[in-house]
Amino acid sequence: MSSSFSLYIHIPWCWSKCPYCDFNAYAISTHQPDFEHYTLQLIADLKRSQRHAPFLTELTSIYLGGGTPSLMPPYLLEKLFNTIRELYYWHTQLEVTMEISPKTQASYLSDVMRLGVNRFSVGLQSFHPDVLKILGREHHAGESHAIIDSLIQVGSDNFNIDLIYGLAAQSPEMVVEDLRLGLSAPIEHLSWYELMLEPNTQFAKKPELKTDQDTLEQMEEEGMILIEESGFKHYEVSAYYKNRPSQHNSHYWKYGDYIGIGAGAHSKITLKPKQTLRLYKTRYPKDYLKSPKVLVDSIADEAIDYLMNRLRLFTPITFHEIESCLPNQAADHIIKWVNQLESDQLLIVNKESFLLTKRGQLLINDLLYQFQQWRQRIIKQV
Ligand code: SF4
Known part of the structure; x- marks a missing residue:
């Protein structure tokens, strides 16, 4: 059993x-x-988490x-950070992202680099003033440029920028221009993601803000060409890197253990082989500040959760890996499902492993749906 975890x-x-x-x-x-009170609660939360999982000793990243x-x-x-250093070994290569x-x-x-932060992720979204306005962002286009200058000025050599596409107000040319500007900066990592109209957001009531399917595909096609030409590797649904992928996010996608502290943060802790404990903290900051609670998430569906994370990472998934990290039944379901599939446009199925095709990488939700349908049929038959 691994003692490594990310925080x-x-x-x-x-x-x-x-x-x-x-x-x-x-x-x-x-x-x-x-912030004063919140920091004290974070420290208490971390100490409690350490007591819950004393066997997690090897800190692999902080985010x-x-x-x-x-x-x-x-x-x-x-x-x-002082408390983290008291509780865990903070090695010199530890990835610490803010x-x-x-x-x-x-x-x-x-200031924060002096404290140990060595990677930044900037919520830039766009260099276009109109797009930032529609997105309701607080920053303006000048600040999108200025933050990159500041990161260079302070000597940060490992930073990510987030860029968004898929708004009706964006043309494919604007999307490509955002990418061109972003990729011409000395970024190490790019998160290029599609606007989603998530339920319970203001945008959910405004489907007209999203572009049509044809334009979306054009944006993706032209954007991907530019990203590949710039030498970035596509390693996860929306993530690309030059030399250094995100260690922290890769740890999630590889289904590693993690401890989350703070309002609404989730933890995944392997108690013993094939037995995982999932926890989450009080969601609202006001309640978290009053009396943070640790709640057990007992409804997590291990097979779905594993596939949702692991399929995001575009590397082969072996049956051995599935068997070693999932409870027997969840592992059994996934392996049986894969075994009755044949290689098609979405998956390449081998004897002991499977892998998403380029098209499959775009249609992970379809695959998850297929798995759920198949599993329901099997469960009914038993
Ligand atoms: S509201 Fe959400 S999207 Fe906007 S800056 Fe905060 S976390 Fe980012």
Whole structure:
């Protein structure tokens, strides 16, 4: 059993709530943050988590996500990092990522780099003022450019930018121009993702904001050509890297263990071979600040969860891997399902493994649906 794990730290506040966002994030104007108190709760949360899973000793990455973690004052981050260092070995190569707003100042970047942050992920989305406006972003196009200059200025050599496509207000040319500008910067990693109209967001009620299928496909086709020409490797549904993939996200996609601290954060802990404990924390920051609770997530469907994560990573999945990390029944279902499939446009099926085709990479949800349908039939027959 592995002792390695990654640590996720959730900071739930943002400058404002973007109308397309379904993350556990709250505008600072309406949900006054109390970073001092929140840091104390994060520390208590981390200590509790360590007691719950003392066998997880090998910290492989840290990720500060949100929300907008760059709203957190550096002196509080230092307190939190000190506690992490007391509890775990923080080796020199440890990947420590912080999501940042394009409004972040160079001095802030330097401060957190001194504390140990060595990778940034910028929620840039676009260089076009109109697109940023529709997305309800707080930053303006000038700041999309300025943050890249700041990252270069402070000597960050490992950063990601997020770019979005699929808005009706974007033409394929605008999407390609965003990519061209982003890829011409010394980025190490790109998250290029399609706008989704998530339920319970303001955008869910405005389907007209999404572009039509033909234009979407044109955006994808032209965008992919440019990304490949720029030497980036496509290794996950929306992720591309030059030399260094995200260790933290790869750990999730490989179905590794993780501890999540902060409002609404989830943990996955392997208690013994094939037995996983899933926990989540109180979702609302106000409640988390009052009395954070650790809740057991008992409804997780291991087979679906595994496929949802693992299919995202475009490497062969062996039966041995499935058997070694899933409970018997979940592993059995996946292997039996794969065995009755034949290689087609979506999958390449081998004797002891399977792999998504290029087309399959675009249609993961269809495959998951097929698996669910097949499994329901099998369960009914038993
Ligand atoms: S900045 Fe990011 S996390 Fe915050 S509301 Fe906007 S999309 Fe959501």
